[in-house]
Amino acid sequence: xxxxxxxxxxxxxxxxxxxxxxxxxxxxxxxxxxxxxxxxxxxxxxxxxxxxxxxxxxxxxxxxx
Amino acid sequence: xxxxxxxxxxxxxxxxxxxxxxxxxxxxxxxxxxxxxxxxxxxxxxxxxxxxxxxxxxxxxxxxx
DNA sequence: ATTCAAAGTCAAGCTTGCTTTACATTGAAT
DNA sequence: ATTCAATGTAAAGCAAGCTTGACTTTGAAT
Numbered sequence: 566x567x568x569x570x571x572x573x574x575x576x577x578x579x580x581x582x583x584x585x586x587x588x589x590x591x592x593x594x595x596x597x598x599x600x601x602x603x604x605x606x607x608x609x610x611x612x613x614x615x616x617x618x619x620x621x622x623x624x625x626x627x628x629x630x
Numbered sequence: 631x632x633x634x635x636x637x638x639x640x641x642x643x644x645x646x647x648x649x650x651x652x653x654x655x656x657x658x659x660x661x662x663x664x665x666x667x668x669x670x671x672x673x674x675x676x677x678x679x680x681x682x683x684x685x686x687x688x689x690x691x692x693x694x695x
Numbered sequence: 696a697t698t699c700a701a702a703g704t705c706a707a708g709c710t711t712g713c714t715t716t717a718c719a720t721t722g723a724a725t
Numbered sequence: 726a727t728t729c730a731a732t733g734t735a736a737a738g739c740a741a742g743c744t745t746g747a748c749t750t751t752g753a754a755t
Binding site: 696697698699700701702703704705706707708709710711712713714715716717718719720721722723724725 | 726727728729730731732733734735736737738739740741742743744745746747748749750751752753754755
């Protein structure tokens with residue numbers, strides 16, 4: 566699973582800290598997601614896409630296997 | 631978070647077992663998801679929506695808080 | 696009334712998402 | 726050359742998703 570979180574974040578001029586606060590998660594979580602160390606929960610994925618006014622599919626790119 | 635998994639499953643004439651197999655998860659997982667005992671991982675959410683040829687947003691209805 | 700597939704419950708255990716804390720690196724501005 | 730905000734790493738622990746296995750309930754068909 567790939568994601569465009571960093572691109573969206575930068576486009577909105579948010580720091581990782583800003584984003585973490587808006588999403589009500591820790592900064593570590595943002596770092597880990599941007600570095601694609603793990604996938605977000607579906608709840609967090611929804612929060613992220615809502616914040617950026619787009620669909621989950623716009624932010625997260627699913628690749629089988 | 632609400633979901634329409636059962637509706638989609640029935641529409642496609644799948645049993646819980648069929649669906650579990652196609653998604654490569656246990657039948658317990660299907661039951662738990664249909665009963666909304668917990669949310670799926672985003673990977674599983676993608677698999678489900680792909681199987682039903684729709685978007686994650688079509689199957690899962692996010693409600694804040 | 697039985698039977699059988701489908702749907703359901705319960706509980707224990709593993710895996711993965713997320714938090715917290717503490718510390719290190721980068722890079723741009725002065 | 727320093728400084729400071731932003732980004733990064735590491736590790737331990739809690740919480741949520743998923744599995745397995747064994748057993749129960751439902752309901753439609755014969």
